Amino acid sequence: xxxxxxxxxxxxxxxxxxxxxxxxxxxxxxxxxxxxxxxxxxxxxxxxxxxxxxxxxxxxxxxxxxxxxxxxxxxxxxxxxxxxxxxxxxxxxxxxxxxxxxxxxxxxxxxxxxxxxxxxxxxxxxxxxxxxxxxxxxxxxxxxxxxxxxxx
Amino acid sequence: xxxxxxxxxxxxxxxxxxxxxxxxxxxxxxxxxxxxxxxxxxxxxxxxxxxxxxxxxxxxxxxxxxxxxxxxxxxxxxxxxxxxxxxxxxxxxxxxxxxxxxxxxxxxxxxxxxxxxxxxxxxxxxxxxxxxxxxxxxxxxxxxxxxxxxxxxxxxxxxxxxxxxxxxxxxxxxxxxxxxxxxxxxxxxxxxxxxxxxxxxxxxxxxxxxxxxxxxxxxxxxxxxxxxxxxxxxxxxxxxxxxxxxxxxx
Numbered sequence: 001x002x003x004x005x006x007x008x009x010x011x012x013x014x015x016x017x018x019x020x021x022x023x024x025x026x027x028x029x030x031x032x033x034x035x036x037x038x039x040x041x042x043x044x045x046x047x048x049x050x051x052x053x054x055x056x057x058x059x060x061x062x063x064x065x066x067x068x069x070x071x072x073x074x075x076x077x078x079x080x081x082x083x084x085x086x087x088x089x090x091x092x093x094x095x096x097x098x099x100x101x102x103x104x105x106x107x108x109x110x111x112x113x114x115x116x117x118x119x120x121x122x123x124x125x126x127x128x129x130x131x132x133x134x135x136x137x138x139x140x141x142x143x144x145x146x147x148x149x150x151x152x
Numbered sequence: 153x154x155x156x157x158x159x160x161x162x163x164x165x166x167x168x169x170x171x172x173x174x175x176x177x178x179x180x181x182x183x184x185x186x187x188x189x190x191x192x193x194x195x196x197x198x199x200x201x202x203x204x205x206x207x208x209x210x211x212x213x214x215x216x217x218x219x220x221x222x223x224x225x226x227x228x229x230x231x232x233x234x235x236x237x238x239x240x241x242x243x244x245x246x247x248x249x250x251x252x253x254x255x256x257x258x259x260x261x262x263x264x265x266x267x268x269x270x271x272x273x274x275x276x277x278x279x280x281x282x283x284x285x286x287x288x289x290x291x292x293x294x295x296x297x298x299x300x301x302x303x304x305x306x307x308x309x310x311x312x313x314x315x316x317x318x319x320x321x322x323x324x325x326x327x328x329x330x331x332x333x334x335x336x337x338x339x340x341x342x343x344x345x346x347x348x349x350x351x352x353x354x355x356x357x358x359x360x361x362x363x364x365x366x367x368x369x370x371x372x373x374x375x376x377x378x379x380x381x382x383x384x385x386x387x388x389x390x391x392x393x394x395x396x397x398x399x400x401x402x
Contacts, residue, residue, distance in 0.1 A: 002163040003275050003342070009165040009183075010276050011176050016184035017277050020191045021284075024255060029247040032199045036227050039202055043214065050211075 159349035163273055163342070182269040183277070190258045190271075198223045198254075226254065230388065237392035238399065245395050248288070252281065253388035260341065260380030264373065272383075273341035275334065282334035285391050293398035304401045333390055340383050344376045 140147045167179035201219035216224065230250045234242035256272055263270025271277050293301040305322040306315065351369050355362040 001160055001342075002165060003273070003338070006165050008177060009167075009179070009181060012167075012171075012178045012181055013165070013183055013271075013274060013276050014280055015176070015178040016180070016187055017271075017280055020184075020187040021251065021255060021281075024191045024194060025247060025251045027195055028198070028251050028254075032195065032202070033227075033247055033250065035202045036198065036223065040224065040227070042207065046214070 159346050159353065162269075162345060162349060165274075183271045183274065186259070186262055186269045186271050190255060190262055193262075194254045194258055198226065226250075233389060234392055237389065238396045241399055242392065242395065245392075249388050249391055249395075252285070252391055253384050256281070256337065256387050257381060257384035260384055261377065263341065263345070264377055264380060270341050270345060272337055273345060275338045278334040278338040279330065281387075282330040282337075285333065285394065286330040289391075289394040289398045292395065293401075296399060297401060301398075301401070304397065308402055329390075329394065333387065337383050337387055340379055344372075344379055348372060348376065 136147055136150050139145070139150050143150075165181045165183055167181050168185060169180040171178050171180060197219075201217055201223050204217075207213065227250075230246065230253055234246055234249055238245070259272045260270065262268055263273065293304065297303075305319050305326065307318060307322065310318065348369060351365045351372065354365040355369070358365065
């Protein structure tokens, strides 16, 4: 096995391993890795700042939605109140109208009844007068007594 | 693979440039070449996408480029691995775990390229990495807890008469950490690559029926890529667990 037979190259292998490992370690430690770390940190910071900004915006949007909903419910309440008011008003008006009409009708009925009664009375008295007249005429003709002297 | 070549030939170290420093042979070999490629690739892969990266000023800047997403994926993977095993204190050790994971991962993955060399298939390399982790973790434990670190070997809540038996066991298991850590990675790489080469030999040997081992090789390559990732992950997560042990003892 060359690994154990070529002993003469052990020192050479160790030497070059040391050289390249130290070079690699030094360059990585002082140049490459800090560069990568700084870059990643910067990006993380950027992302984090954007996330916090996003949170703020979400909060803002939520408050706007709340505001909107509150206003919406207020408007709905107002609308239903207006509708109720209008209904009440219309109901009242119609009731009033019905009442007024009923009263008017009743009044007219009464008036008509009164008029009828009056006309009945006048008609009766007229008939009475005519009957008196004709009776007076008849009596004066039968008895030859002047009309003026007859008093029924 | 040429006929009669050993399936282990792929692990042979071949010097590219002979270098001798103070009597030590530190030749630039194929192993060193692939370490160079791995290191360069990792540095380019993770640095370049962020060089041109714009500052995030508007929402449209939030979209990263494709290369950036790939690099971030690796970054976040190790980040969450450390956070899950060690917690907040683990952030300090992020570069170490990241370097280890990426070095082993891309070492393993580049080893899957035909004619390439897998430096993680050499016990000396994996042992060096594991010993590095072991020494780091032990020193970290002593720095954090001082002499109290030895209480790590005493399992709380055990009857006293059990301690003479269990303390040596705990010490042995602690000392065997670097061995298990290195051998696990080394053996996985060795076995996978050897198996691939053995079956590759069957393809040419069986003639027309070589299609069967060929299908097997294709399937096995997928499995090997999974293992390449898995072993890097195991190495990284065990390092995290050892760091956690050193920080919090029990």
